């Protein structure tokens with residue numbers, strides 16, 4: 001696997017890990033929220049059921065007394081009432097009123113207290129007048145013609161229900177304008193309106209009161225932990241394992257970079273040369289300098305395996321410059337044996353092109369061949385996205401002024417297409433191997449090559465066909481008018497000594 005692929009894999013796995021953890025955390029929160037909502041619904045329902053039942057006892061007693069209400073408040077009547085009341089739980093007192101005046105209370109005997117208007121059946125929570133605020137009570141009233149009977153029950157029964165059903169969100173009781181919390185406190189306003197979360201409430205179908213709660217959007221961590229302990233532990237374990245794997249990978253990646261730096265210091269990056277031949281005469285016209293890593297243990301390593309990481313880390317610049325210096329130093333001594341204008345092609349990436357050191361490297365290269373001029377070609381691959389940037393065009397002009405030629409490598413496969421020819425002063429087009437390899441079998445490829453040649457002629461450029469492998473391809477490309485050929489048919493890239501021994 002090459003470094004670029006590994007790097008992408010790392011990014012991919014990190015993003016996948018991040019997305020997974022994020023989704024899992026969201027899922028946990030969503031799950032806990034949903035559990036809390038269910039719990040809230042259940043508690044609210046239990047609350048309404050229990051309170052309905054208590055008020056139903058009061059209602060039964062009140063309706064029974066309404067049938068046969070005492071006309072006075074004599075001792076006998078009171079005794080009988082007390083006896084009957086003892087059989088009914090939750091009823092604390094019973095009041096009889098006629099024409100808006102209470103005339104009898106089981107607890108206080110005969111009284112004469114005005115009472116407000118009431119509907120035929122009504123639940124109310126008075127806090128003034130006859131009903132002192134320090135003993136909060138609820139009233140269940142039934143009326144028939146002029147007669148009213150009121151069952152009194154303690155509000156603490158309601159508070160007790162709210163307290164026993166207490167959970168992760170507080171329960172509140174409400175009837176009409178009244179709001180009450182689990183401590184039995186009357187609240188001036190609706191407390192739920194100030195809370196953010198999902199509001200859950202249930203209204204009693206029989207008595208019209210409601211019990212409500214608000215489940216917060218973001219439950220507290222302690223609650224999340226309580227609900228999803230197992231899941232969270234599993235998630236942390238997955239995170240730790242993934243972190244360790246990625247950490248191990250990164251250490252290896254960094255050690256690969258360190259190895260490359262050491263390799264550079266030890267001169268392990270060596271040039272291999274591949275000849276460039278004239279398509280008509282078949283004579284050698286130049287060579288392309290291709291990098292190899294002469295690894296002490298792994299042997300000769302292909303550039304595809306280390307160039308991407310070298311580019312990414314910026315090491316490609318010192319690597320290429322060291323490579324070019326090796327070639328210059330070796331060939332300068334043999335300059336008289338080189339055909340005039342012999343091409344030396346170097347592969348240059350956009351960051352390298354922009355580096356100021358490239359000017360000196362080019363000047364040095366050309367100066368070493370004084371008296372026997374050679375051609376220095378800078379190959380810019382069309383696969384480089386930065387090729388179309390303005391600063392690249394400016395740099396190309398500067399480097400051309402030094403006497404170099406510019407070639408567009410892998411032409412027809414990259415991002416820029418024909419637009420590179422609009423902005424860059426190009427001298428050579430290198431037709432990519434993917435078109436050359438199909439020139440005899442696929443009409444479209446031939447058509448594309450024809451177009452490239454015609455375009456190059458019109459713009460006064462020369463063409464080079466890459467990856468020529470058979471004599472038939474050679475012949476066809478020659479007929480089509482390609483100027484130079486490069487490929488295994490002539491030679492694979494070979495080391496300096498072999499090149500000098502066999503090609504010059």
Ligand code: C2E
Nearest residue numbers: 290291303304307320347348349467468469486487488493
């Ligand atoms: P490239 O610049 O397109 O180089 C041509 C590649 O095609 C070379 O692969 C060469 O060995 C291969 N090739 C040539 N003729 C044939 C053929 O007939 N058939 C086949 N199948 N392949 C052929 P190589 O040497 O493995 O280099 C691969 C790439 O690595 C180069 O593609 C270039 O992009 C990059 N590279 C190599 N050396 C350097 C360098 O010094 N600097 C930079 N920046 N990139 C380099």
Ligand code: CA
Nearest residue numbers: 288347379409
């Ligand atoms: Ca090239």
Ligand code: CA
Nearest residue numbers: 409410430466
């Ligand atoms: Ca190429």
